[in-house]
Amino acid sequence: MVSDTIPIRKGEEVDIARIENYIRAHIPDLPSEPLTIEQFSAGRSNLTYQLKIGNWEAVLRRPPIGPVAPKAHDMKREFTILQEIQPLYKPAPKPYLFGDETIIGSPFFIMERKHGVLLDTHFPPHIKITDSKCRHLSEVMVDQLVELHGINYKATNLANMTRPIGFMERQVQGWIGRYDKSRTDEIPQVEDLKKWMIDHIPKKSDISIIHYDFKLNNAMFTEDLTEMIGLFDWEMTTVGDPLADLGVAMSYWIEEKDSDLLKRGMGKAPITTNPGFMSRNEFIQSYAEKSGRDVSNIDFYMTFSYFKLAVICQQIYYRFKKGQTQDRRFENFNLFVNNLIQYAHEAAISQR
Incomplete structure (x- = not known):
């Protein structure tokens, strides 16, 4: 099956070490293997990345690089909305973890990785x-x-x-x-x-x-x-x-x-x-x-x-x-x- 991920595009890199440290500090019992990250090729606005630590998978979502329109790309709001909707609407992915801009330079959240x-x-x-x-x-x-x-x-x-x-x-x-x-x-x-x-x-x-x-x-x-x-x-x-x-x-x-x-x-x-x-x-x-x-x-x-x-x-x-x-x-x-x-x-x- 054709992969839906690609190597991270130039200029859209994220700090792998800081992300891994943050994940391990907030999500217990993760495998010991190092974090690997690829980028989802689809999408024209927010940036999404596949996270893997051994057999554990998730998706990181962050705003696009550079200045953004006021009130657009509000990661905290989207994370909160998913917390409210996911228990009532199964196609919505489960939200795992929110991180502010001090971690990778912009707000982001981590959510369930679905396969289909x-x-x-x-x-x-x-x-x-x-x-x-x-x-x-x-x-x-x-x-x-x-x-x-x-x-x-x-x-x-x-x-x-x-x-x-x-x-x-x-x-x-x-x-x-x-x-x-x-x-x-x-x-x-x-x-x-x-x-x-x-x-x-x-x-x-x-x-x-x-x-x-x-x-x-x-x-x-x-x-x-x-x-x-x-x-x-x-x-x-x-x-x-x-x-x-x-x-x-x-x-x-x-x-x-x-x-x-x-x-x-x-x-x-x-x-x-x-x-x-x-x-x-x-x-x-x-x-x-x-x-x-x-x-x-x-x-x-x-x-x-x-x-x-x-x-x-x-x-x-x-x-x-x-x-x-x-x-x-x-x-x-x-x-x-x-x-x-x-x-x-x-x-x-x-x-x-």
Whole structure:
């Protein structure tokens, strides 16, 4: 099986000795072998590393190198969220240990290492692709999103950590602010898009725990692809509008009929373009049926979600443009940002 780890990229090294000392001081009965570290190749934001001490394994998660946007990459918050959610939602990894910036120069946390199948732009060679398998994966994704939104957030400490009232107002204004602070290229449609979103913020919404980065390549499945056994990247998780979570999920859910602008904005087209996968409309309707929620205003959430994705990519491109990261994967992200802004603007116009 192809490994999901690589040697640590240049410029993203961590202090192995200090990490090992910290782990051994806080986790008892570890094997005597020395700590070894490799880096996970996936991911474009936070950095994740595989830790091994003999037969003991874990994952270290830390912010990207260099300056980061205010309130972004909050490792302590993500660690605390996992502590609250994992007992109630099995795909979430168990959090083991939090470390502040005095250990390796930035906050980090250590969590459970899960093993399974990761899916993104292709299926592993040993898996036979069928329409029914793709359909089942779609259904698993719907079911897991519905299950997450069904958790009683008031039974967790997230009720004290979050402010669900006024969530969408803060989201729209907040992501507009993030875009303005990381702006590089001039995109003519963006001002009209911002005004449209502000003018169309929903007046009422449901409240639930939301992952807010729910997508296929943040999930891990059993070898036969029948169950989701892992869901990662809980950085954006909060209590808010579940349709915002659905909208974000659908902004990543690419169809074969979509333009190349969407399909290949980050490289190769995702596997959801394969026959058998639900369309976005089918996914949304299945979610509505299983959750009992009214999705009649989903077009607003889709428009906002494309803008939100554009801002995330813009923040990454801003860091590359300013020399805060040398990762060449990001050098053309401005083109994808431009495309997403235009796509969101077109979606807004279609609703007028």
